[in-house]
Amino acid sequence: MGCSWLLILGLIQIVAHSLEIQGSGEEPIPVIAHNVTGVLEEDVYLSCEYQGSAQINKAEWKRRISSSKFKRLAGFSNGELFSRGDFSKPDSSTNLTVRMKVSSVEAEGEYICEFQEEEENPFGSVFVTVIAKPDIRIEVNSETINDTHYQLVSCSAVGGRPMPQIIWLVGDRPPSDFPFTVNESKTLHSNGTSTLISTLRFPTHLQDEESVICVVKHETLPNPKSTTANVETYARPNVTIKAEMVQQGGHDSWVVSCISSGGRPDTEISLALNGNNEVERESSANSDMKSLSVRLPVIEYEGHNITCVFKHPKFLYAESQRINLPTFYLSGIQFRSEVGSNSNEFLELQEGDSNIVISLEVTGNVPRYSIICKK
Numbered sequence: 001m002g003c004s005w006l007l008i009l010g011l012i013q014i015v016a017h018s019l020e021i022q023g024s025g026e027e028p029i030p031v032i033a034h035n036v037t038g039v040l041e042e043d044v045y046l047s048c049e050y051q052g053s054a055q056i057n058k059a060e061w062k063r064r065i066s067s068s069k070f071k072r073l074a075g076f077s078n079g080e081l082f083s084r085g086d087f088s089k090p091d092s093s094t095n096l097t098v099r100m101k102v103s104s105v106e107a108e109g110e111y112i113c114e115f116q117e118e119e120e121n122p123f124g125s126v127f128v129t130v131i132a133k134p135d136i137r138i139e140v141n142s143e144t145i146n147d148t149h150y151q152l153v154s155c156s157a158v159g160g161r162p163m164p165q166i167i168w169l170v171g172d173r174p175p176s177d178f179p180f181t182v183n184e185s186k187t188l189h190s191n192g193t194s195t196l197i198s199t200l201r202f203p204t205h206l207q208d209e210e211s212v213i214c215v216v217k218h219e220t221l222p223n224p225k226s227t228t229a230n231v232e233t234y235a236r237p238n239v240t241i242k243a244e245m246v247q248q249g250g251h252d253s254w255v256v257s258c259i260s261s262g263g264r265p266d267t268e269i270s271l272a273l274n275g276n277n278e279v280e281r282e283s284s285a286n287s288d289m290k291s292l293s294v295r296l297p298v299i300e301y302e303g304h305n306i307t308c309v310f311k312h313p314k315f316l317y318a319e320s321q322r323i324n325l326p327t328f329y330l331s332g333i334q335f336r337s338e339v340g341s342n343s344n345e346f347l348e349l350q351e352g353d354s355n356i357v358i359s360l361e362v363t364g365n366v367p368r369y370s371i372i373c374k375k
């Protein structure tokens, strides 16, 4: 074709190849074109304008498909504007600005715009860079290894070009090393895009934030895109042991209860009686509280220690609480009266005494007693 013009035009930098060779710098800039970046599936404008004054007979956009072959895409020929495929018709024979749909990554590359005037074939070149917006997905999975529950939050940026970047935020901060691990896997697709999957993993009991945030940074996103995933958290339970005395059919019993409240997940409770008696255990649970209790005859269990053992992921070690059931004793009974002598054993009344108030003082820790008076 005998092109005598080779121009690579930046925003400011303009190089006119033939002018350089000829050592002349006075001729006007004939063609202006700029490199562009196009987003996959979107439109991009390729602009190329002839700035000279000569008559243009033919003008076209073309792409090199081999060392000697070009593919014509859009332009002006035989007095008419033409276009094909993903291109729109240009404005005029001197303004080859066209709209191109970026339908695949193959659109990336060099495009040449060339004008034919009487003497010269001035041309420009535009490099199109294709980028693709990734699809962002997030999902939470869990696994239990050696009794430890882990959560895995996977953030995927699918079909991005170039490869996106993923960072995590836990409580507005990037997760520190422990107890978090981050694993990335990258896949290159045949369509020229790639997928990045970043997986944040942590043991549930060591992490207290209710959500984690995946931040994707990519050329196609004006601002980094944040996606939030809600994660499961554990709550430390309040645990306690208590003993209450109840009466049933004239017999006194202790009801000893191991109580866990506000824990998540459920606390594992066991109750140990020292002695190997088999006792019926009763458990109850509602959304916030879980308990395990036993009913023990007071007399039989005097002085016994009862232990509750609570196991929960939030406890480093099983937590135990013990209660000592009291030994009851009645250490003394004392008569008190305004007459006669006070004695521990008896009260002697004289003939003719009347309106005498007798009081009995009992010392000890028995929960209740009955008194029988005989004359």
Ligand SMILES: *[C@@H]1O[C@H](CO)[C@@H](O)[C@H](O)[C@H]1NC(C)=O
Pocket: 008, 009, 010, 011, 035, 126, 127
């Ligand atoms: C246009 O892009 C090509 C390929 O990346 C590069 O060689 C050239 O210098 C760029 N031109 C301008 C003006 O930036």
Ligand SMILES: *[C@@H]1O[C@H](CO)[C@@H](O)[C@H](O)[C@H]1NC(C)=O
Pocket: 049, 091, 095, 096, 097
């Ligand atoms: C060239 O054509 C484009 C698209 O129609 C237009 O936006 C632009 O202003 C034109 N340039 C000139 C110098 O007319």
Ligand SMILES: *[C@@H]1O[C@H](CO)[C@@H](O)[C@H](O)[C@H]1NC(C)=O
Pocket: 145, 146
């Ligand atoms: C699970 O426990 C076993 C025995 O304690 C140990 O050999 C193994 O390495 C543990 N596995 C993991 C994944 O920690």
Ligand SMILES: *[C@@H]1O[C@H](CO)[C@@H](O)[C@H](O)[C@H]1NC(C)=O
Pocket: 040, 132, 158, 159, 189, 190, 191, 192, 193
């Ligand atoms: C490219 O291929 C990947 C994997 O098959 C797919 O997820 C993605 O949507 C494709 N992108 C385009 C633009 O076709």
Ligand SMILES: *[C@@H]1O[C@H](CO)[C@@H](O)[C@H](O)[C@H]1NC(C)=O
Pocket: 181, 183, 184, 185
């Ligand atoms: C990261 O993921 C790969 C593939 O799933 C796995 O083989 C590797 O063990 C993981 N690394 C960590 C530190 O979890």
Ligand SMILES: *[C@@H]1O[C@H](CO)[C@@H](O)[C@H](O)[C@H]1NC(C)=O
Pocket: 235, 236, 237, 238, 261, 262, 263
């Ligand atoms: C545990 O008990 C404390 C003090 O009694 C109370 O402030 C706290 O809210 C309780 N926590 C739960 C989870 O019930």
Ligand SMILES: *[C@@H]1O[C@H](CO)[C@@H](O)[C@H](O)[C@H]1NC(C)=O
Pocket: 274, 303, 304, 305, 324
């Ligand atoms: C109960 O615990 C107390 C305090 O540790 C201990 O002195 C006592 O011997 C225990 N009683 C029984 C019956 O084991």
